[in-house]
Amino acid sequence: MDKKKKRLIFRSVVLAILAGTLVFVLIVNAGSERPSLQEGVEAPNFKLDRLDQEGESIELHDLRGQGVMVNFWATYCEPCKEEMPYMDQLYEEYHDQGIEIVAVSVDRNESVINNFYNRLNLTFPSTHDRNNTVMELYEVVNLPASFFIRPDGTIERIVRGPVTLESLEGYFNEIRPQ
Amino acid sequence: MSDQSIRCECGHLNKEGTILCEACGKPIEGNQHIDGNDEKHVLEMRYEGSARRSQTYKRTFIDKTWAFFSSVKVGVWLIAITLVLSALGTVYPQEQFKNSPLPSSQFYAEEYGLTGQIFYQLGFHNMYSSWWYITLVALIGVSIIIASIDRYVPLRRALNNQKTKRHEVFVKRQRLVSKDNELNEDDVNKLKENLKSKRYKVYEDDGHVMAEKNRFSRWGAYVNHIGLIIILLAAIFRMFEVMHVDDYVWVREGETRVIPSTNQEYYVENTGFVYEEYDPETQEQFSRALEDVEDPVPKNFQTNAVIYRTTEETLPGQEPELEEVTRGEIRLNQPITFDGYALYQAGTQLEAEYDSMSFDVQLNDEVLGEFTFYSDEAPPEFHLEESDIMVSVDDWYPELEFTENGPSSFSKFPRNPGLIFSVENPDTGDSERFFYLQEDIIPLSEDNELVMNVTGVDRRSASGLTVKKDNTLPLFGLGAGIFMIGVVQGLYWYHRRVWIHPKGEGIYHIGVHTNKNWYGMKQELEKITEDTNVQEFEDQQELK
Secondary structure: HHHHHHHHHHHHHHHHHHHHHHHHHHHHHHHHHOOOOOOOOOOOOOOOEEEOOOEEEEHHHHHHHOOEEEEEEOOOOOOOOHHHHHHHHHHHHHHHOOEEEEEEOOOOOOHHHHHHHHHHHHOOOOOOOOOOOHHHOOOOOOOOEEEEEOOOOOOEEEEOOOHHHHHHHHHHHHHHHH | OOOOOOOOOOOOOOOOOOEEEOOOOOOOOOOOOOOOOOOOOOOOOOOOOOOOOHHHHOHHHHHHHHHHOOOOHHHHHHHHHHHHHHHHOOOOOOOOOOOOOOHHHHHHHHHHHHHHHHHHOOOHHHHHHOHHHHHHHHHHHHHHHHHHHHHHHHHHHHHHHHOEEEEEEHHHOOOOEEEEEEOHHHHHHHHHHHHHHOOEEEEEOOEEEEEEEEEHHHHHHHHHHHHHHHHHHHHHHHOOOOOOOEEEEEOOOOOOOOOOOOOEHHHHEEEEEEEEEOOOOOOOHHHHHHHHHOOOEEEEEEEEEEEEEEEEOOOOOOOOOOOEEEEEEEOEOOOEEEOOOOEEEEEEEEEEEEEEEEEEEEEOOEEEEEOOOOOOOOOEEEEEEOEEEEEEEEEEEEEEEOOOOEEOOOOOOEEEEEEEEEEEOOOOEEEEEEEOOOOEEEEEOOOOOEEEEEEEEEEEEEEEEEEEOOHHHHHHHHHHHHHHHHHHHHOOOOOOEEEEEEEEOOEEEEEEEOOOOOHHHHHHHHHHOOOOOOHHHHHHHHHO
16 A cells, blocks of 8 residues: 555544544543533432331332422421422322422431421322432532422423422423323 | 665665665765754664654654654653643642632632632633643653654664764764774784673674664653553553542441442441540650640541442342441551552541430430430431430431521531420320420420430541552552653663774774763773773764
8 A cells, every 4th residue: 555545544543533532521520520410311219218108118210201390408408398388289289280290308317398288288299318329319508499200200390499389380380281 | 756865885774864874874865964064974773863753854744743843842742841830730729629619610719719710711621630630641642652653763774774884974073082093913802801801792794893782762752752652551441440449428426338439349338436535644655745735636547347248239229138248447648449449537526426315205204215316317206215205306316407487407417406305294194395406405395294304425436448449559550660760771881882984004093982981881892902002092073
């Protein structure tokens, strides 16, 4: 083969390998910073014991076909406590339309959760993420955080921070089964 | 395209851009400016006058890119820029170490003023994982690889192609020469013998003699570049969790926590935390040293830990089945290790939390019963069996604070516990309320007949552990080792050549080249020319 052609091929291959490595490293690096949970991704499954119904537990996977709001909260989080009544207010109406709410408390003690629940007479399922495993799975750092999950199990919307009555109604409509 | 090769008068075919003929060393006309030989008498021998191709062909985009990275000047600039930026990144803490609830957009400006603002806006707060920093380091890697290929290949070819018989000009323009020596056969034989005893390989061709030793020293630079490339690869591998983990977990005494970055596979239990101080009373040898110290001097931070592993996969949120892997004591710099991971003692919240508070209830100086409130369980009520009295826990504030809305808890950790109890009075049947805070009981009504006392509290410590795994260390070691081999190879041996060039009629020129340490070369030449008729060598560089 022509020497010049050979040299050009050699250089091209070496440069391509080096450029490819660089691009690969940059992609891996970008991926490590971005959270892996995003809109459109399947929501990771979990199973938590219910506090409001003794002996029962709730598994996300079993809720396929319904729109699900997973809400991470704690009794020491003031904005969390403020949005709870809104959720309860809409729950009755939207539950009949195929919307489920799973409140995941990351508190340490069951009694504080129950106290708060009973005081406000909340009706949607209450669960306790005792070891914060689900919280970590959902990459939640600051409370509150809500995940709105479509009937097919994928995430429609992630809300970091409190919701209002109006915004919550909008989010419910987004994930309501047709 | 026509053949760009250059045929030397010795018959050897050289690549375009060759400065000294690979075979006989004769300077090739028209190319002397490349190494500056047109302005100096002594020939530049750095790459044997070979054609570094990057300096000749610059036609296609690929060739231009190649030539760019091949340049040592570019490489040095890349290194210098990276060095300066790396240093600037340490001026203020990186984002991950800023240790403040403020978002970065406010933190740097508020903490460090204008320069902090600039630091943040230039993206220096996240420098070492930023795309441009990684790109810079990668470009250094590219430069190292291409520059090495571009020099190693022609240098090797030139050294392989060199002939024993050299052109007169080549020999006379070496830095160390001895011209016009009248030598008889004995002298030449003696020279050859001396060269051999100095471990030179001696070649002969048509009365020309070349002696060479330690050519491998020339490859030192390329060997240590291979080492550097392996180190860069190891740095890339560090980005993957399989190879490298660096995380942190807080475990309270008595608590079992999942170890982060282990795919929820491993758990650690803190069975007890030990804190010790140096005691001048019991250890007299320290008493003098401790006299001038106000605060106690810590001696030991230790976590007694048990490591578990999940036996089967459980759904997140469910309690996993655990089996013990290992147990041991974690002290500073004495980690517990298991399956490639190591847990190091890294932080303490010493007795910062309340594990339990014990109370008794009295009526008319008679104890009705005792109970202990464990903060982890926080049961809603207690039954005092002795007197069949119910104590109910109306409210539990692990970290009590008072807000506009009354008492509330700042966190879930029992650092400043507050409790509100209701106790039924067996005499009246009324419910009497008490507030526990700061290790004291406050009756919430003046009419309370019952008396509640705190009989004891138990505090606990939380232990901070760093989770480490580093499978890249052997690779870093390998890279560093190869790098050192290259350095030794290049520094402790010298590539030396001696050319004995017959001019005819018993007249000889002798040219000498060494790639470094000319002083040593001169010493060696004295030994080599001992008892011969060779005149003193002149150092042509000094003559300039």
